[in-house]
Amino acid sequence: MALLALEKVSKRFPGVRALNEVSLQVEAGEIHALLGENGAGKSTLMKILCGIHQPDSGEILIDGTPQHFSSYRRACAAGVGIVFQEFSLIPGLSVVDNIFLGREPRNRLGLIRHGVMLKQANALFERLDIDIDPQIHVHHLSVADQQFVEIAKALSLNARVLVLDEPTAPLTPTEVERLFTIMRQLREQGVAMVFISHHMEEIFEICDRVTVLRDGEYVTTLEVADTDAGALVELMVGRRVDNIFPDHHSHADSDDIVLEARIRMAGRKHTDYIQLARGEILGFAGLVGSGRTEMALAMIGAQPVTERQMQLEGHKVTLKSPADALKRGIGLLPENRKQQGLILPFTCADNITLNHLKHFQTRPPFISRRREREAVEALMDRVRVKAPGSDTVVGTLSGGNQQKVVIARWLERGCRVLIFDEPTRGIDVGAKSEIYALMKTLTAQGISIVMISSELPEITGLCDRVLVFNHGHVVAALSGDEIEAGTIMTHATRQISLDNPTGSTDESVATLERAS
Amino acid sequence: MSTPTSDANPQPRRQRRSRASRLLHSPVFFPLVGFIAVFIVMALANDNFLLPNNLTNVARQGAIIAIIAVGMSFAIFTGGIDLSVGPVMALSGTIMAGLMAAGWPPTVAVIMGLLLGMVFGAFNGACVAFARMPPIIVTLATMGIARGLGLIYTGGYPISGLPAGFSFFGRGEVVGIQVPILIMLLVYLVAYVVLHHTSFGRYVYAIGGNEEATRLTGIRVPRYKLLVYTISGLTAAIAGLVITSRLMSGQPNAGTGFELDAIAAVVLGGAAIAGGRGAILGTLVGAMLLAILNNGLNLMGVSPYLQDVAKGTIILLAIYIGRGRNA
Amino acid sequence: MSTPTSDANPQPRRQRRSRASRLLHSPVFFPLVGFIAVFIVMALANDNFLLPNNLTNVARQGAIIAIIAVGMSFAIFTGGIDLSVGPVMALSGTIMAGLMAAGWPPTVAVIMGLLLGMVFGAFNGACVAFARMPPIIVTLATMGIARGLGLIYTGGYPISGLPAGFSFFGRGEVVGIQVPILIMLLVYLVAYVVLHHTSFGRYVYAIGGNEEATRLTGIRVPRYKLLVYTISGLTAAIAGLVITSRLMSGQPNAGTGFELDAIAAVVLGGAAIAGGRGAILGTLVGAMLLAILNNGLNLMGVSPYLQDVAKGTIILLAIYIGRGRNA
Amino acid sequence: AETGDKADDELVIGMSFQELNNVYFVTMQRALQEAVNEMGASLVFTDARHDIAKQINDVEDMLQRGVDILLLNPTDSVGIQSAVMSAHDAGVPVVAVDAQAEGPIDGFVGSKNFDAGYKACHYMGEQLGGEGKVAILDGIPVIPILERVEGCQKALGEFESIEVVDKQNGHQERSTAMNVTENMLQAHPDLAGIFSVNDVGSLGALVAIQSSGMDVKLASVDGNPEAVKVLAQPNSPLIAIAAQHPATMVVQALELAVKKYRGEESPSEVPIDVTLVTADNAKEFTW
């Protein structure tokens, strides 16, 4: 008998049938992959399992006993834990407070035993090989560190059933490996795990069986050993996706330098130099926390820096705010869609047109609603947002679809330079290939793209040149055949002296400097 | 995207909301229900309530708060608040009165008063937008400052002896409609157009919905915040114009507690106090709801102390009916 | 992070904070700087300011707002607000006075008064937590209700003729410390322990930081919100006890505008008005800052109208210095 | 209090007002300033804004500052007691002005508020021919105001055919008073008279009455120059004001307090009569 069984679970939201009689069985000591396009209903199914949503019909069985989880608290009590797709940490509380929130160890007077809590947290971190100060406030942590705190929090429940909803999205390969090590340990201990990811290779590496959902319907369950990526994608998307990367035809015109930036981040000793050619896709690679996002924010003036000299098409420009950047045609798609990207109470349409409302001002300053709607619907088709309508409130979309809405915002803005920070985070394979194709289309139009990504295949498959970040500095500039996973990782993890971050091997950067 | 399957994809997005569903989901729906409910109760409880004369009374009495509540709506929609509206209203009004009493022509005096309100609002806005201070404390401080300035200017005396023509704004009539009501309607019309048909309006809601995202998208958030508080100062000054003309005297201590009434109007109108959601017509409904409450309870001859209790209870009930939308 | 090179990786992020950095990042740091700055100015401007007698005065004068601000802090830390504190204070105080005047023993009367405050607070809490209504409008409504009830209860007249022993709470001394100050310190001590050493305290900040996430973690958010507003009612009632004893009469219209002073104290104390961040000791500093402002300006003999302006300006400056932390 | 020995021009006089947003109290403050200037002494004053807790703090601060004489215009007679005691303990003579104060005060100078209400309403009753509906425009619930209402009710009770049909609160603020009056007029289209507890309220009520076009008589208390001017106009709805004398009041209070300070013999209570101002004597009346 399976440790966990979901039987014919159905769930409707206003205007959407999220799940229709979906079933799932997970054995003790099994890692079960849940696969499906954005909006297929994976997160919804898991939230039902955890008592966060109530099913319209269907049953949850643990050890064959039907369960009724009216809240997450109940589910926890029955041994179910979850790492949410969207962060659930409290930014203003410390790491240790977050981990034990709701389950603080207390003494006889009812006071929190801070010491005990800290000791337990340290022990947990040691076991998981996580190196984070448990007393630091969560809002000081990078996205990846936050994710590890989430994981530690779920594990501290000692759950028998553990759900991991896209836990690897904000992690780099090394960190994914660490997570897998932890998951393997848990498998040994007989924990039943549900693992959601849009990364095929991860599924083949760690999972035992896989269940595929499509449009809220159960498709099939397979042994991972008996299938391959192509087949899974076809089951998931309903068509073959042969090569997710477009043909490697570069639109870069390396003689036509669009953007040059010399930036020295606050508190850093060196100035980094970045150069971007017309039609180029420039990758920012590096470990989590290596400073790519910071650099991106600095490039659009969203963050104070010690030094910032920018030249756009040969002219010196001063960027004091993202608005200045936008005026010059530089746009940023931020990495954290909920906090930095979306206006959650807005509809899809209002989110998408926010930064180019001028396009719809037939008679300024008035906006033509009709033209706005037409444009939005075309854009939503282009990135394939799955939503009941363009007037659907964006907060109710699935994570991946929200990401697509943020992307759509930049397609018609008419920028010369677009900085995409982790653009495909949480996006399904089918949509990913479309986004890659879109990026190529943009570069063909002469737009230059900076792509920050923690997915090496994405970097190697798409970029014309790659800058590798390490400890907040550019430590290598790669192009052509140098763009290869091993080389990138070598530079990204190389131990460097903080006084001389560019190091001895970094001739390419020096060359670039001379060339300018 | 012209994927092979896109044609076979019967995307439900094409469906538009039905008219009924739109009404039900409009932010003005629940405030309106509350308003109508209270209206009916008041009409049943008072023979005099429905007299045209009284309804004009109600609209005119509510106009002051309603006008102030427009600026308050802008502030609240961006996730801010403006507590200084009452004293700014009083200050602008007394300055107008003072200038006229000193012999300035009414038009010039009125323009100076309105400008003063805008300057004061812009100062609030600069503190909020550029110095990044929390609106509640900025406007709490400027509330005291405006009150003090008004009292210093007048020495505590109301200013009277205003030219007769000035009474037009508070007591005049145009095509049978009283001027205060007309001014109110005009202010709402402009606000509606700005909020729903200009990009600035969209930014107001966007800032309230997610300021950081709005900023990163390339919108000049500080500039628009400055504008929002300037508007709030302006509407307070317009209210000051109406009240000064109506009383034909500049009252340095008018408007005490008006900030709370204006906030109540906005929230009763269905706005989220955290920003990002709300409708200006809802605010109008909210302000009129407060006005019929005051008027109706007065008409019924409810004892003043009991009126406080009754008013509070009815506000609670009204919000309770429309709750969930405001939580 | 244990990348292959992590051992040799001196990432600054991993470093534990030094003691100095912790102090600098403590939410009490900037309020304290502001307080000390104003303190020094006042001491230089007035010969009498530093007299022990005057410092006791200041602490006692500030005690009422400081006590109320404790409950306000709880509300603001959860992302809410409590505008009803002033009238609840007055109502609780008059009930105590009324019962004593009717011959009830002081202890029983005091307990009844405190209970009443808690019941009122719990009602606010129930509206906010279970009926999911926005705190600002709920407490705005109950503010009117409490005021009305107090006036109805007393008919508008203050209640006097209280037993002499009751003056202990407002005028007594214990080990050389005046009782109002002692009560204030006690309330802060308890609040500090609750906020920093109990699970409930964690939940208060968690709810303010991210209510949805807190709920998802399995914490019974409504229950704790109820508790928060009950505490606010209780501290308002304690302030009512002190003020009634100090005045030796129940004043139904005391506490007008106190909600704004209490909010100012909390925000001056470094709390984020959106919730999730703040320190109770900061609130104490904020309340005392307001008290020295009032006292110092009075000592300097600044004219009352100018005091409004001066106070507002100093508050703005204080917040400006500590800004960014509060934005 | 012990007797003091400072010369007139060394004295520091303190006065705590219940409010200073009202011409009545501002007049008082200016008269006091003049009197103090004449003595060559110096004056400090504070504004309690009807907040008794603030008033006590204000008094404590003034004592700290070292005032020699304290004039108190309490916003609440009982609640002010601890301030009176502080002053007493500090050896500072205290004289209550306009409203009584509990505790060891050295004197009281104030109007007869009950009389004020009585006189105004009695005159209005007569002018109404002893019949008709009357409404009361109430104010902040403090004792002098409550006494005026009581006095008015007593006077009106003496007319058998006069009925008090409504009592609403205008908060002694002009625009609120105006709105409330509009509503009272609406509720009682046959209203014959209104008594307002003070002139700030009556000036607001006046706007409402005039724009309604109704024939309603208005009586009030205070003697605010603006109101008196209206009263003097022909056919004014405002027919009577029971006028107080703020300047006289405060100057007498100061004299009394200085005498106490010097340890001279002096009365401990000086009631000031109110003057009924009507169309007949309005031209001559000033504060």
Ligand SMILES: Nc1ncnc2c1ncn2[C@@H]1O[C@H](COP(=O)(O)OP(=O)(O)OP(=O)(O)O)[C@@H](O)[C@H]1O
């Ligand atoms: N609270 C909600 N209200 C309305 N619709 C919702 C809600 N939550 C989810 N949905 C809808 O249910 C469908 C399934 O969403 P779900 O989040 O389960 O997708 P998913 O498979 O997890 O997608 P992704 O890979 O993008 O995370 C989507 O169409 C989504 O818009």
Ligand SMILES: Nc1ncnc2c1ncn2[C@@H]1O[C@H](COP(=O)(O)OP(=O)(O)OP(=O)(O)O)[C@@H](O)[C@H]1O
């Ligand atoms: N020393 C540090 N102390 C505190 N926070 C830090 C530190 N270094 C980095 N961070 C946080 O972590 C983030 C990591 O930096 P950044 O986001 O620029 O790196 P990244 O390479 O883009 O990695 P990620 O994949 O996490 O986005 C920073 O934005 C910052 O908020």
Ligand SMILES: [Mg+2]
């Ligand atoms: Mg999902």
Ligand SMILES: [Mg+2]
């Ligand atoms: Mg990043």
